[in-house]
Amino acid sequence: xxxxxxxxxxxxxxxxxxxxxxxxxxxxxxxxxxxxxxxxxxxxxxxxxxxxxxxxxxxxxxxxxxxxxxxxxxxxxxxxxxxxxxxxxxxxxxxxxxxxxxxxxxxxxxxxxxxxxxxxxxxxxxxxxxxxxxxxxxxxxxxxxxxxxxxxxxxxxxxxxxxxxxxxxxxxxxxxxxxxxxxxxxxxxxxxxxxxxxxxxxxxxxxxxxxxxxxxxxxxxxxxxxxxxxxxxxxxxxxxxxxxxxxxxxxxxxxxxxxxxxxxxxxxxxxxxxxxxxxxxxxxxxxxxxxxxxxxxxxxxxxxxxxxxxxxxxxxxxxxxxxxxxxxxxxxxxxxxxxxxxxxxxxxxxxxxxxxxxxxxxxxxxxxxxxxxxxxxxxxxxxxxxxxxxxxxxxxxxxxxxx
Numbered sequence: 378x379x380x381x382x383x384x385x386x387x388x389x390x391x392x393x394x395x396x397x398x399x400x401x402x403x404x405x406x407x408x409x410x411x412x413x414x415x416x417x418x419x420x421x422x423x424x425x426x427x428x429x430x431x432x433x434x435x436x437x438x439x440x441x442x443x444x445x446x447x448x449x450x451x452x453x454x455x456x457x458x459x460x461x462x463x464x465x466x467x468x469x470x471x472x473x474x475x476x477x478x479x480x481x482x483x484x485x486x487x488x489x490x491x492x493x494x495x496x497x498x499x500x501x502x503x504x505x506x507x508x509x510x511x512x513x514x515x516x517x518x519x520x521x522x523x524x525x526x527x528x529x530x531x532x533x534x535x536x537x538x539x540x541x542x543x544x545x546x547x548x549x550x551x552x553x554x555x556x557x558x559x560x561x562x563x564x565x566x567x568x569x570x571x572x573x574x575x576x577x578x579x580x581x582x583x584x585x586x587x588x589x590x591x592x593x594x595x596x597x598x599x600x601x602x603x604x605x606x607x608x609x610x611x612x613x614x615x616x617x618x619x620x621x622x623x624x625x626x627x628x629x630x631x632x633x634x635x636x637x638x639x640x641x642x643x644x645x646x647x648x649x650x651x652x653x654x655x656x657x658x659x660x661x662x663x664x665x666x667x668x669x670x671x672x673x674x675x676x677x678x679x680x681x682x683x684x685x686x687x688x689x690x691x692x693x694x695x696x697x698x699x700x701x702x703x704x705x706x707x708x709x710x711x712x713x714x715x716x717x718x719x720x721x722x723x724x725x726x727x728x729x730x731x732x733x734x735x736x737x738x739x740x741x742x743x744x745x746x747x748x749x750x751x752x753x754x755x756x757x758x759x760x761x762x763x764x765x766x767x768x769x770x771x772x773x774x775x776x777x778x779x780x
Contacts, residue, residue, distance in 0.1 A: 422700070439504070449490045512566075512569055518543050562634030570586040591603055600702060618649070629657065658737075660729055721747055
């Protein structure tokens with residue numbers, strides 16, 4: 378019988394092994410890269426596109442000492458830690474006003490703030506769970522400022538929306554024909570306006586503080602998402618039409634954060650924009666894409682702990698454009714400034730970790746003929762909180778120049 382001699386299996390060459398390793402590493406890297414892009418596109422949606430829902434108040438601070446000042450302790454991740462200026466302090470059955478931040482520190486995984494309590498407020502007791510509230514005023518124009526008001530309803534192309542109407546201090550005053558329309562930020566409420574309402578009322582404007590699509594309890598946009606002015610400018614236009622039906626000759630617009638997107642879009646698209654006498658914005662979102670880029674630089678990759686690479690951010694934006702129908706170009710109002718003609722006053726804080734200050738700076742650089750930018754040492758939409766006297770004086774001077 379003839380015996381077969383087994384052949385020795387030829388070992389792969391070193392080059393072939395390296396090629397295989399490189400291909401495996403590339404494949405794994407590609408999967409991780411695409412997975413990261415998909416994950417962060419979802420973060421864009423959850424953080425910037427999905428409408429807010431009615432949820433119980435989140436009391437993320439604990440009062441550890443209470444007197445003329447209160448000592449508060451919270452997890453270090455709260456965005457209210459170390460925020461300068463006036464703040465409200467809200468708990469389950471009460472509300473107080475803090476005059477200023479007296480001290481702030483971060484130790485042992487916790488943030489500790491010490492805040493003064495204004496004389497007319499009753500401090501919460503030690504052991505109380507509270508929420509730090511940038512609105513400072515809560516309630517409505519009557520309860521907050523003893524101003525008469527009524528809830529009216531205006532309509533747009535998607536439905537009807539409630540708004541506060543605050544009549545002018547004098548129906549025969551020089552500003553009685555100019556309505557002030559205030560637009561709150563994303564997920565906000567009409568109460569956001571209560572910091573600026575007294576000034577507007579003192580100047581004699583009829584005031585309309587509006588809700589709009591995607592607000593809690595209101596009709597959703599047909600897309601199901603916030604559109605950063607692309608569609609919701611029509612709600613502002615509906616409010617302007619209401620004001621004109623009630624006798625308004627022209628109007629000024631006041632907007633916070635996302636409200637700045639709505640106003641910017643209105644100023645570039647609505648035929649009614651020619652009746653806009655002036656615009657006042659605090660921390661406006663003038664470019665959604667730039668805002669996403671900015672927030673990415675402040676976000677760490679889960680587990681790994683380093684900043685999200687720009688390459689991943691770009692992929693996430695491309696995926697989000699496909700998944701959620703985002704039109705990045707249409708929501709960049711810094712490329713549409715030639716269509717804006719009314720004077721614009723912008724407040725923006727150097728401590729803003731939500732919307733980049735440089736977008737407001739670009740607006741001023743692009744349209745210095747109409748734009749005045751006031752840079753404050755404030756967080757997001759907190760310019761009034763940090764220095765209310767400066768805020769009010771600047772607004773009054775700006776509006777005086779229009780008269």
